Structure formats: structure tokens, C-alpha cells
Amino acid sequence: MEKNLYGIILAGGRGERFWPRSKKVRPKQLLPVISKQTMLEETFSRLNNFIPKEKIFVVGTEILKEPIDSLGIFEKSNLMYEPFGKNTALAIGFAAIKLRSIDKDSVMLVCPADHSIFPDKDFQKTIQIGIEYALKGNLVTFGITPTRPDEGYGYIELGESLLDEQVYKIKSFKEKPNVKRAISYLKKGNTLWNSGIFLWKTETLLEGIEKYLPDMYRELLEYEKHIGKSDERDNILKLYEKSPATSIDFGVMEQAENIVIVRAQFNWDDVGDWNALERIKNKDKEGNIVEGEVVTLNSKNSIIISDSGLVTVIGVSDLIVVRTENETLVCKKNETGEIKNLLKILEKDEKYKKYL
Structure with missing residues (x-):
């Protein structure tokens, strides 16, 4: 080289x-x-x-x-x-x-x-x-x-x-x-x-x-x-x-x-964005990507992540659920482009800035 x-x-x-x-x-x-x-x-x-x-x-x-x-x-x-x-x-x-x-x-x-x-x-x-x-x-x-x-x-x-x-x-x-x-x-x-x-x-x-x-x-x-x-x-x-x-x-x-x-x-x-995990992570038999303490029932093609506590989902599809210690995001997979707009809303409110 x-x-x-x-x-x-x-x-x-x-x-x-x-x-x-x-x-x-x-x-x-x-x-x-x-x-x-x-x-x-x-x-x-x-x-x-x-x-x-x-x-x-x-x-x-x-x-x-x-x-x-x-x-x-x-x-x-x-x-x-x-x-x-x-x-x-x-x-x-x-x-x-x-x-x-x-x-x-x-x-x-x-x-x-x-x-x-x-x-x-x-x-x-x-x-x-x-x-x-x-x-x-x-x-x-x-x-x-x-x-x-x-x-x-x-x-x-x-x-x-x-x-x-x-x-x-x-x-x-x-x-x-x-x-x-x-x-x-x-x-x-x-x-x-x-x-x-x-x-x-x-x-x-x-x-x-x-x-x-x-x-x-x-x-x-x-x-x-x-x-x-x-x-x-x-x-x-x-x-x-x-x-x-x-x-x-x-x-x-x-x-x-x-x-x-x-x-x-x-x-x-x-x-x-979160959808990229579908291209780089392994899915379960229902097409879900799960991380952390997660239990799914009758759910498919979703990304469910927990960094804090138990997250359970029933009957959902094509959804992103991410739980951290202090925040939770629930979002349709085809709406991840709106996360930036969501953060702009949070930025305007003083009480929410600590979550950014």
C-alpha cells in the first residue's frame, strides 16, 4: 500500500x-x-x-x-x-x-x-x-x-x-x-x-x-x-x-x-436508520429482529429492542420499538425519516431537551 x-x-x-x-x-x-x-x-x-x-x-x-x-x-x-x-x-x-x-x-x-x-x-x-x-x-x-x-x-x-x-x-x-x-x-x-x-x-x-x-x-x-x-x-x-x-x-x-x-x-x-439492522442482523423465524429482554406474540417483520427492562409486543407487524433507560420510540418502519422531525419538536421544549 x-x-x-x-x-x-x-x-x-x-x-x-x-x-x-x-x-x-x-x-x-x-x-x-x-x-x-x-x-x-x-x-x-x-x-x-x-x-x-x-x-x-x-x-x-x-x-x-x-x-x-x-x-x-x-x-x-x-x-x-x-x-x-x-x-x-x-x-x-x-x-x-x-x-x-x-x-x-x-x-x-x-x-x-x-x-x-x-x-x-x-x-x-x-x-x-x-x-x-x-x-x-x-x-x-x-x-x-x-x-x-x-x-x-x-x-x-x-x-x-x-x-x-x-x-x-x-x-x-x-x-x-x-x-x-x-x-x-x-x-x-x-x-x-x-x-x-x-x-x-x-x-x-x-x-x-x-x-x-x-x-x-x-x-x-x-x-x-x-x-x-x-x-x-x-x-x-x-x-x-x-x-x-x-x-x-x-x-x-x-x-x-x-x-x-x-x-x-x-x-x-x-x-x-433502524431499518438498516434488517440488512446486517439475523432475524427470527417471524422475520423479527430482537435485542435485549423482548417477548413477541403473533408479531412479524418488526425491530424490537430493549436496553432497559422487558418489552412485549402482540399482533404487530412492520414496526420499530426501541426502549432505552429513559426513552421509548414506537415507529412504523416506513416512517423512520420522520425521526429527525420528531427531534426538532423535542428540541423546542425545554423539558424534553434532556432526552436528546
Whole structure:
């Protein structure tokens, strides 16, 4: 693997659609959703198979400092905390400018902290293909072959094939579609899901930010002057206060011309909401997924989880029931997109904020 390869884990998301387990101070990526490890630990282990520990960085918000620090898996100097979240372009730019100060020839592999990816050997194989194109000065993203007409993902329309239906130029980025449009994408067979995993030379990415997000680049250069100095933390705050908020896709990728996409050879799920458990967990004979003290009767195709006490259900189907120590969620499986709206309602009432 490339000797100048560094892993950058984005760990600042809130995981709102996994409420009530996922909270502001301990969101989804800091929970053991798939195994006994937290998702952040799993992501670290996946990268550590081919990237040394001292070259793996994590970017998270300040509110998550205590739980991330307590994992004890990252080098202390590789923990990068944002004063507040301001979308992915700034989080990645923050990591890039720091990395440039360490290794001007660095190559960045950017991964969200909360994805399910297996097997590891196929992940590494896919990344190795991407490195060849990143070293040529391309911004590389990784696409997933769609398995269903999912409304929750962005899609990428493929252009010219560069390598045996494995690597392509990108024709266009598609916003999250409705079901009808997603079905048409699947029928055409010329789109991949946007995985949110990226690979590029640090300098290539910073050139893209300079060209397409000049205001952000100017603030990054100002922050760069203070890296390693006593006032670095104060200048991180200034960087975040003054920089625009935008995603790396919208801010850079969708405008750049030196972009390619590598078709993933690994299994992938973004574990976006409770329904994802149906794709990564075993079901009982009635099609239910149960965790904790749960008893079901005449119930099917449901997700029933208890972290505290006994939960019983009778005659339900296609339902999500999640009980934690202080909160209970009951939701139709096709209504998980409304969890964010529910949290907005709770946020407005002072007496409910403690449950967020």
C-alpha cells in the first residue's frame, strides 16, 4: 500500500435517525450497533489493517471529545476536534491542512465512522485500485452497486470506463431521488450509490478547495500559520466561525473535472436508520429482529429492542420499538425519516431537551 497513505475518519455526525439510542453526547458512531465494538472502533480497525496507527486521524466535534478520547485507540496528537459541526467540506479541509503540515506528499483516505463494510480484504483491494488514480492527480470517490431503489442515497451517473468496468469518469451527481426515479436508475444500470468515501493527494484536495471554495481556503491558510502553536485552538474556532458550511460533494466534487469513481468490491451499508439492522442482523423465524429482554406474540417483520427492562409486543407487524433507560420510540418502519422531525419538536421544549 502507498507509504504516504493516511486515514481520516469523520466522526462528527449526530446519527439522529438512530434515536433514542443515539444521542448528542454519544451518537451512533460511538455505539456498538453491529458488533460489541463501537462503529468508530470498527472503522479504526479496518483502516489499521493497512495503515499504521500513527497515520490514522479522527475528526469529531468537541462535544464528543470525552467518549472518543476514552476509547484509547488513537494517538493523542491525531485527535482533531471541531468546535461545532459545519458539514464535510470544512471537516475534510481542516484535516487536509493539518496533514499538509505533517507530510506534504500525503494521500488522504477519508471514511465516515459509521459504515458497515466487509470483507476487509475486498475493501483494501478497492482502495489499492483507487490509489493509482489518486496519485495521478484525481479526486477519487467510491461507488456502491445499487441493490434496491433507495431514496436515502445520492447516486452518481457513470461516464467513460477507464478500467474494466471498475473505474469510471463521472458524468453527473444525482440528488437523493424519489422511488420512481431510483427505480429508473436501477433499470438503466449506469449509476452507483455515493458511499461518502474519498481518496486523493492532500495537495489535490486543497487545490480543489482553493478553486471552488476560495473563502474557506483563505481561512484554512490563516489557520495553517498557527498549527503547533499555543494559540492553535483559538484559531480553529476562528476557522469554523468564518468558513462557509457546505458538503464536500456540493462544494468541490460536483464542480471538479479531475474526478473518478471506483466501483466497490466490498459489501457496504451506511447504517442510516433502524431499518438498516434488517440488512446486517439475523432475524427470527417471524422475520423479527430482537435485542435485549423482548417477548413477541403473533408479531412479524418488526425491530424490537430493549436496553432497559422487558418489552412485549402482540399482533404487530412492520414496526420499530426501541426502549432505552429513559426513552421509548414506537415507529412504523416506513416512517423512520420522520425521526429527525420528531427531534426538532423535542428540541423546542425545554423539558424534553434532556432526552436528546
